[in-house]
Amino acid sequence: MDIEFVRSRFIKHFDGTTGSVYASPGRINLIGEHTDYNGGFVFPGAVDKGMIAEIKPNGKDKVCAYSIDLKDYVEFGLNEEDAPKASWARYIFGVCREMIKRGVDVKGFNTAFAGDVPLGAGMSSSAALESTYAFALNDLFGDNKIDKFELAKVGQATEHNYCGVKCGIMDQFASVFGKEGSLIRLDCRSLEYQYFPFKPEGYRLVLVDSVVKHELASSAYNKRRQSCENVVAAIKKTHPEVEFLRDCNMEMLNAVKGEVSEEDYMRAEYVIEEIQRVLDVCDALEKGDYETVGQKMYETHHGMSKLYEVSCEELDFLNDIAFDCGVTGSRVMGGGFGGCTINLVKNELYETFITTAKERFKEKFGRSPKVYDVVISDGSRKLC
Numbered sequence: 120m121d122i123e124f125v126r127s128r129f130i131k132h133f134d135g136t137t138g139s140v141y142a143s144p145g146r147i148n149l150i151g152e153h154t155d156y157n158g159g160f161v162f163p164g165a166v167d168k169g170m171i172a173e174i175k176p177n178g179k180d181k182v183c184a185y186s187i188d189l190k191d192y193v194e195f196g197l198n199e200e201d202a203p204k205a206s207w208a209r210y211i212f213g214v215c216r217e218m219i220k221r222g223v224d225v226k227g228f229n230t231a232f233a234g235d236v237p238l239g240a241g242m243s244s245s246a247a248l249e250s251t252y253a254f255a256l257n258d259l260f261g262d263n264k265i266d267k268f269e270l271a272k273v274g275q276a277t278e279h280n281y282c283g284v285k286c287g288i289m290d291q292f293a294s295v296f297g298k299e300g301s302l303i304r305l306d307c308r309s310l311e312y313q314y315f316p317f318k319p320e321g322y323r324l325v326l327v328d329s330v331v332k333h334e335l336a337s338s339a340y341n342k343r344r345q346s347c348e349n350v351v352a353a354i355k356k357t358h359p360e361v362e363f364l365r366d367c368n369m370e371m372l373n374a375v376k377g378e379v380s381e382e383d384y385m386r387a388e389y390v391i392e393e394i395q396r397v398l399d400v401c402d403a404l405e406k407g408d409y410e411t412v413g414q415k416m417y418e419t420h421h422g423m424s425k426l427y428e429v430s431c432e433e434l435d436f437l438n439d440i441a442f443d444c445g446v447t448g449s450r451v452m453g454g455g456f457g458g459c460t461i462n463l464v465k466n467e468l469y470e471t472f473i474t475t476a477k478e479r480f481k482e483k484f485g486r487s488p489k490v491y492d493v494v495i496s497d498g499s500r501k502l503c
């Protein structure tokens with residue numbers, strides 16, 4: 120990401136002066152998918168790709184926002200009824216509103232932004248955008264009095280209230296809290312977290328992007344969440360203490376098998392198993408046992424494909440290629456319905472895997488997947 124590039128566009132687009140520049144990253148997730156809104160564990164890390172925004176208060180009551188990548192300009196006011204139509208601008212508007220709800224006296228500003236997190240790749244470009252503005256508005260208008268967790272929640276609430284996605288906290292948390300070289304295990308119920316330095320000797324993490332974007336991803340995502348809540352409601356009848364699927368085991372799930380739909384049962388089975396897998400992976404990492412880490416990643420893929428049903432033909436195909444090439448671990452990453460696989464691969468297998476994946480994918484689908492090497496990086500920050 121290039122500050123000079125964003126700055127030159129900001130200067131050109133507005134009155135020739137400069138403002139302050141902020142950045143926030145996208146994220147990967149080693150394991151723990153669709154566990155965050157179930158009160159479970161996730162294991163993300165921030166990446167070296169993200170969003171950069173230049174911002175300067177303009178002394179007016181409105182925000183003048185320019186998306187450099189889309190070459191689109193939008194102005195909007197700061198009241199609830201001023202929501203812009205353009206979906207990219209709704210993220211910025213939502214963040215302004217959520218900061219105002221938390222007592223920050225947000226005033227009008229000029230802003231231009233650009234990013235290098237691939238859109239729709241499951242690397243949370245939207246969380247990167249939300250975290251950039253939440254961090255910036257806290258600095259420019261809030262005396263930095265909002266703490267980092269609340270900044271992550273501002274992004275999450277923006278998704279819920281202004282973008283129609285009932286997401287969990289993982290993406291915004293990783294974007295705000297990221298730390299170079301470390302993955303972070305977050306307990307999404309207690310919000311306790313722990314940094315795990317991640318430098319697997321002899322292995323590397325690589326993302327293979329199917330470049331598939333699912334049109335109905337947000338409604339399908341919300342539907343998965345609803346299934347989990349249906350199962351919790353059924354279990355609660357005999358176990359009133361249960362708050363999330365995190366609090367349930369297979370025995371409790373089986374006891375309500377006749378009361379919930381087959382589909383809801385499968386969704387809950389996946390989540391219960393996935394929460395356990397994150398803990399197993401943490402143990403394995405502590406022992407340097409990457410074979411187990413990898414095996415759990417394959418299990419996650421299987422669960423996401425067959426039980427949670429958030430994979431697709433292209434991602435299943437990439438997962439099969441990884442397995443055939445002897446890649447240690449591979450799975451669909453993020454919400455699913457398209458996007459990337461994350462692969463834990465031995466250094467000596469890297470070239471063969473990437474070449475084979477590109478060739479075989481192109482043969483079958485007529486286009487090449489994209490490949491991104493993972494560099495685990497810092498979270499939200501002010502650049503200048």
Ligand code: GLA
Nearest residue numbers: 152153286287288289453454
């Ligand atoms: C999306 C959501 C996250 C999380 C993942 C799946 O990225 O934004 O909150 O639920 O999907 O793990």
